[in-house]
Amino acid sequence: MSRHTGETDHMITHGTEGAAGAAERLAEDAAVVPARAARELRLRREEFRLAVELGLVRTVPAPGPAPDSAPEPAPDPGAGSAPGPDPGAGPGPGASVRRRVLRSEIDRLRAAPDFPDGLRERVRAVGTREGAEILGVTGHRFTRLARTGHFTPVRCYVNRYRAVVWLYPAAELAEFALNNPRLLSGRLPLDVRIKADDPRVDFRARNWRARRLGLLLRATRDPWARAAAIASVLDGVQVAEIVDDPQERSRLDELRPGPPSWWPTAAAARETAERLLLADDPDELLWHRLSLGIALTEARARRTRPPGANGALVRAAGTTGATRPAATSTSTSTPIPLPFPVRFPTPVVRPASVPLRPTGAGRPPGRRVRRTLLDRLRGRKGAVPTGER
16 A cells, blocks of 8 residues: 555535525534544544544444535545545445544643644554564465455555565554464464465455444444445345345435445456455355344334335345335335344135035036035045945
């Protein structure tokens, strides 16, 4: 990853004065835009974004709607990718203009005794070589520990050989070294060696997706936006199997989080990186399918439907049972969602033209009717045939 130089660029413009009155000016004083917060915290733009991703800087939703057109930040010299939406500021395009940093949060960080060097150290991301130096191990051992999921990447980039290079928070690696000294020297435990020797085992992409999804879910309380964040790690086929209603799928697509701000822009690198966004492990797929089904149930319970949705079909995640349309009503009351999971048995319908058993109507004269087994066991004391003997 290229090093970013220069001070933080302005990310958004201030609202027009006098339009919202004293309440808006008070809200603006209490919560500042990300660019101003980064300057006061003495962080570069990418350092501030990483601090938000790691949860070191807490953000809150903006008090009002985001501007329709906000100027894009100027690109950093030497950056490997064009600037995009802030991944730590909330899902969706233009999410960076929808988050603010409270003045109390800035004061809390500035009051730390190690400010600003300590904050900068906590947002430093390192690769395999520097990470191995922090742990005091070889690069080979570091990679084996990373592949088996002992620490989680926070960023990645695609090099000129189209290989994914992962970056890790230096502070998390130092904490791992303090808490797990037995993994840094001598032979690794047997279970770790078995996983590390299997070339198919690599938890780095899966752990990074889990970290990013947790960030997106913490950034919003909107139930449909949370469902869209979960749906973003599933491909279109998986989402269509869970969300039958096209109106709801359209709504989820509108709220789908954009790629991270540091995402590559070159076609070859972007094609390689986009594969990292989607879950590929069977256990991971099952978990996200169930999570999406639960999130949709909560969203349908808290709201009537997305705008324009009508007659949605309900199907439990991961099931293949029949579906039925959700009840619709002309009233404005919120419909009660069906329990999760739901299976509806398929009714068996007999054609009306086929009688259940033969009757005496239309029988040719003189033809005997075959007696049932019960008649024969009764020894001719039961029902007597209607035909001639």
